[in-house]
Amino acid sequence: MVRVPLWLEMDGRRVLVVGGGGVGTRRALWFRQAGAVVRVVGLSFSEELQRRARGDSGLELVELDAGDAEALRPHVEWADIVVVATDNPSVNEAVWRLARSLRRWVNDATDAERTEIVVPYTLDLYGGGLRVAVTTEGRTGVAARHARDRIRECLEGDKGLGTLYEAMWRVKPVLKRLIPRAKDRVPIYYRIDEDSEFQRAVERGSVEEALRAAARVIAREARRLGVETDADRVYEMLRSVEKPISPL
Numbered sequence: 199m200v201r202v203p204l205w206l207e208m209d210g211r212r213v214l215v216v217g218g219g220g221v222g223t224r225r226a227l228w229f230r231q232a233g234a235v236v237r238v239v240g241l242s243f244s245e246e247l248q249r250r251a252r253g254d255s256g257l258e259l260v261e262l263d264a265g266d267a268e269a270l271r272p273h274v275e276w277a278d279i280v281v282v283a284t285d286n287p288s289v290n291e292a293v294w295r296l297a298r299s300l301r302r303w304v305n306d307a308t309d310a311e312r313t314e315i316v317v318p319y320t321l322d323l324y325g326g327g328l329r330v331a332v333t334t335e336g337r338t339g340v341a342a343r344h345a346r347d348r349i350r351e352c353l354e355g356d357k358g359l360g361t362l363y364e365a366m367w368r369v370k371p372v373l374k375r376l377i378p379r380a381k382d383r384v385p386i387y388y389r390i391d392e393d394s395e396f397q398r399a400v401e402r403g404s405v406e407e408a409l410r411a412a413a414r415v416i417a418r419e420a421r422r423l424g425v426e427t428d429a430d431r432v433y434e435m436l437r438s439v440e441k442p443i444s445p446l
C-alpha cells in the first residue's frame with residue numbers, strides 16, 4: 199500500500215474522535231486547532247478535553263459506548279473523518295469497520311496497518327509559512343521524530359533559505375497581477391531563481407537586494423510580454439504585498 203501525502207483544509211469539516219484518553223485528546227485538539235468541528239465519544243474524557251470543551255462550542259463530548267454500533271452510527275454518519283482511539287482493540291476494530299462501510303475516512307491511531315490517514319511528525323518554519331511533515335507510516339515513530347528534528351536543525355540554520363522564502367512569497371502575487379497568463383508567468387519564477395544577482399543577494403541573506411534583483415528580472419520579462427512597467431515600480435509592488443499566511 200502506498201499512501202499519498204496531502205495537506206487538508208479542515209475548516210468547517212467534521213471529525214468524530216472515538217476515545218477520550220491521551221491519544222484521543224491529542225487528535226481532537228489537533229483537528230480542532232486546524233478549524234474542524236470535533237465531536238469526541240467515549241466512556242470517559244481526559245481533564246484537558248473537559249476543560250477545553252467547556253469554552254468551545256466546536257468541541258463536543260458525548261458519553262457513549264462505542265461498542266454499541268446502533269448508538270454510534272449516527273455520529274459516524276455525521277462525520278467526514280473518524281478517528282479510532284480507544285484502548286479496547288475489539289471496539290477499535292468494530293468502529294473501523296463501521297466507518298469504512300459508511301465510506302468515512304478513517305484515522306486509526308491504534309493500528310498503523312489499517313489507518314487510511316496518517317498523522318505525521320511536523321515542524322513549522324517562518325510562522326507556519328513553510329511546513330514539513332515526516333512519517334514512517336507507523337513503522338517507527340522514534341525514527342520519524344529524529345528525522346524531523348534533524349531537518350529542523352538543518353533548515354533553521356539556513357539563512358539563504360529564509361531570504362529566498364521572504365523574497366519569493368512576495369513575487370507570486372505581484373507576478374499574478376502583472377502577467378495574466380500562467381503560461382507566460384511560470385518561466386519567470388525560474389528566471390528569478392537562476393538570476394546571478396538574485397542568488398548572490400540570497401546567499402548574503404539580504405532580502406532588500408533580493409527584491410531589487412527580482413524586480414529587475416520581472417520588469418524585463420514583463421516588458422518583453424508587452425506590459426509597461428519598470429524595476430522601481432515592481433520593487434514597490436513587491437514591498438507592499440501583505441504576508442500571505444497567519445500561523446496556526
Ligand SMILES: C[C@@]1(CC(=O)O)c2cc3[nH]c(cc4nc(cc5[nH]c(cc(n2)[C@H]1CCC(=O)O)[C@@](C)(CC(=O)O)[C@@H]5CCC(=O)O)C(CC(=O)O)=C4CCC(=O)O)c(CCC(=O)O)c3CC(=O)O
Binds near residue numbers: 340
Ligand atoms: C500510524 C500512526 C497513527 C496515525 O497516523 O494516526 C501512529 C501509530 C502508533 N503510534 C504508537 C505509539 C506512540 N506514538 C507516539 C506519538 C505520536 N505518534 C504520532 C503518529 C503516529 N502514530 C502515526 C504514524 C507516525 C509515524 O510513524 O511517522 C504523532 C506524530 C501524532 C500524534 O499521535 O498526535 C505523535 C507524536 C507526538 C510528538 O512527539 O509530537 C508515542 C509517544 C507518546 O505518546 O508520547 C507513542 C508511544 C511510544 C512509542 O511507541 O514510541 C502506537 C502504539 C505502539 C504499540 O502498541 O506498541 C501506534 C499504533 C501502531 O503502531 O499500530
Ligand SMILES: NC(=O)C1=CN([C@@H]2O[C@H](COP(=O)(O)OP(=O)(O)OC[C@H]3O[C@@H](n4cnc5c(N)ncnc54)[C@H](O)[C@@H]3O)[C@@H](O)[C@H]2O)C=CC1
Binds near residue numbers: 219241243283
Ligand atoms: N497513535 C499514537 O500515537 C498512539 C496510539 N496508541 C494507541 O491508542 C490507544 C489509546 O491510548 P490512550 O489514549 O493512551 O488510552 P487511554 O486509556 O488514555 O484512553 C482510552 C479511552 O478510550 C475510551 N474507551 C474505552 N472503551 C470504550 C468504549 N467501549 N466506548 C467508548 N470509549 C471507550 C475510554 O473512555 C478512554 O477515554 C492505545 O491502546 C494504543 O493502541 C497509544 C499511544 C500512542
